[in-house]
Amino acid sequence: MTSYAIVGHLARTDGEFSLNDLPGAGRMDVLCRCVNASLFLSHDLRRDVDCYLVLLGGPKTPKTVLFRGSGIRSLSPDERSAGALVKKALSIPCGSEFREASPGVYVRNGGLERLFPEHAFAVLDEKGADIRTVPAIPEAYLLSDHQNLSDAEEELVKDASRYSVGPACLHADQTITVIANEIDRRKNGWK
């Protein structure tokens, strides 16, 4: 079981955005690509993955949308497809517990302060330990969107382990792809 959480600092928390302009919805395109990087294999889905989108861009209170691989249906690998499921999740009444908006897609109120203590998240960080060299790699990963974690967020996660996937600074979805490859290799006895 692997979990990813991506902090969307500007990502809208209502469903009033256009699927024709996902970047304009607080860079929702970044989060949609992370959903797809987390969940897709070629002609298959990773059923043992949860992907949390932490939406902090308002206008409403922060919300968290969960894509749970074990239950997902009707997801295609284009950005609009994930965007449509996020939009639907943000359009239903939202409470303090996860509520299913469509198969495998859930939404609740609350941001990183709530989610972070619920999992043993490692933080992706260019200065972290090389993920390839770590004897036992984590089961939960926290990533940021196109912005760095804020000072308050850094304070919240300051005791977490930190890992890097390589010498180049990648997009969050690319980072997830490299992590998933490392996990695949270890599970299957590849070097």
Next chain:
Amino acid sequence: MTSYAIVGHLARTDGEFSLNDLPGAGRMDVLCRCVNASLFLSHDLRRDVDCYLVLLGGPKTPKTVLFRGSGIRSLSPDERSAGALVKKALSIPCGSEFREASPGVYVRNGGLERLFPEHAFAVLDEKGADIRTVPAIPEAYLLSDHQNLSDAEEELVKDASRYSVGPACLHADQTITVIANEIDRRKNGWK
């Protein structure tokens, strides 16, 4: 210098498709994601990368669109952005030599039969050698979209080296991301 070529078996060769339905344009979404995986770093572009899209889906003769990292401007990492540049390239008159449609984006007539002999392409193949274990990794990679290479294409590439990026069968854009990570590591002395 690294080159990627992706075969789009159904991808349209005219510009008469909607950016609101890239999957409906012969899975142009797959190719757009490959452009972005090839070229993007976080807040930067890989200037030493060429990405060729081989469009075979008609209605016109096969065309090849080249995204050259050294010249690209006005590319954002969402799928629509790459899609808009492909659409523009397919909308200009096209000859037998590459013609620039927008900065860093070129188009010419011709498909894989013409492109393949022009580079020392290695083929991505689940049964190929593990890319991590290869002493000197290739500079040019051929990938297929959501369909496998056809029998005729396999015959064309039958003498090429074959490499795998891991035990799981990934999307073409994910495969490119893993290759780029391996190249980054080797260039920077990471294990």
